[in-house]
Amino acid sequence: MKDFLFLFRADYVEYAKRSPEELQSMTKKWMDWIGGIAAQNKLADRGNRLETGGRVIRPGNLVTDGPFCEIKESLGGYIVVKTTTIDEATEIAQGCPVYEIGGSVEIREISVM
């Protein structure tokens, strides 16, 4: 079994403007999707959501508010999934509700140090 990090990116600022009912129904879809991964015993870490704000620090202690100053898509959260191959992880990612808000999932194998 390998661990794969799922990174969820979307325009969360735009997303937050939706009606409470829409937001509630999206939350349910997320919970059902992650619950489904957990039910297959393939959830290694239920991860976290990330707040929209943040800071980026660059060489020379250059600090900017971000991380979404140039591109609208920002990192909204992550989970860790355990599967034998990246194809299996990809298949799981295909059910993610993030696409309904125009977002994306990036899958990265975790290399254990």
Place this chain on the structure above:
Amino acid sequence: MEETGLLPHLFRTEYSKIIAVLCNHFGMEHIEVAEDIVSDTFLTAAELWGMKGVPENPVAWLYTVAKNKTRNHLKRHHLFEKKIAPDLRYPSADTGTDIDLSTTAIADSQLAMIFTVCHPSVSKEAQIALALNLLCGFGVQEIADAFLTNRETIYKRLKRAKEKLREEKIAIAPPTVQMVAERMEIVLTTLYLLFNEGYYSVSGHHPLKKECCMEAMRLCLLLLGNPLTHTPATNALMALMCFHASRFEARTNSKGEVILYEDQDTLLWNKDLVEKGIFYLNSSAYGNQLSKFHLEAGIAYWHTHPEDTREKWEAILQLYNKLLMLEYTPVAALNRTYALAKANSIDEAIAEAEKLQLTDNHFYFVLLGELYAQLDPEKAKTLLRTAKEVARSESDRQLIQKKIAELEEKP
């Protein structure tokens, strides 16, 4: 109570109490002394009560005899120490020759005993066997019956566990903040398993199984009585047990066969226990730790509502989602999928069920069979037949056969 039934009853209720107090007095390294004294006390009772009749207050009689036997033991012990081993003094022998068998002392000793039994160095299996033996007064044969195994296995398991307690010099002491921090999770899990052993084990109808559950609830109440162990999770576990126990009378018929939830007579559900469960569930809602007991108690709460509403199943589905994120178990995975069928749709549930691939679990095929019952009765029957082949107990096979027969009756 009949005279013949009195002694076994007292053995069940008093044995573990006196053992706990004596162990507290002597220390766990002398557990066999405590066991000898209590067994001897009950032996004396069996002999004398048979000849002279039952004393007016049998419990007080047992306590007095246990106290006397302890005093005599300590005197002999003291003599031995003075004459033969003057340098090998046990400090416990100096703490006085009278043991305290008051209600408070018993509760304190049993609470201390729970934490001793749940020491991390004792294996999980042994913890439950020890709990049944030392905290609930179950004999080797009874534990063997509950675990569906033989006397020898349990005897060895208990012996090894007690040796372990001695070897590791595990003290019996009232729980401290540190002990609670380290062992509380094991303590609650042991009580949870103790309850489940009685509630779900497949060993058929056995009066002991109900007692197993009652004992788990009694010990949980003991934890709630101490400010250190009165935690949100303890309250949640108590709530869970109350909700499950409320269906005790409804879940088996007079022949001891299991009656499934949807076929139960809801009039037999115990409303008092449901009320108590709600009380403990409300009491569990503080702090910032959401334990698996909170989630399971929440699910059990919804199951006290017989109505098949979408609201109910949506709530259950979300609780199972959270439970699985916290800890995976095949049972939770299967139950979640059932809730998914009720809250979302059968099609979605079938797709999700097929991903589970729990092919060595008969409940997996039962679930699939149920999901296909409307869509494709032939397929459902085939799935149920597979379930029957995979099932390991006769009562499970009977239940599955019943389901197959129901499908065959339909046109």
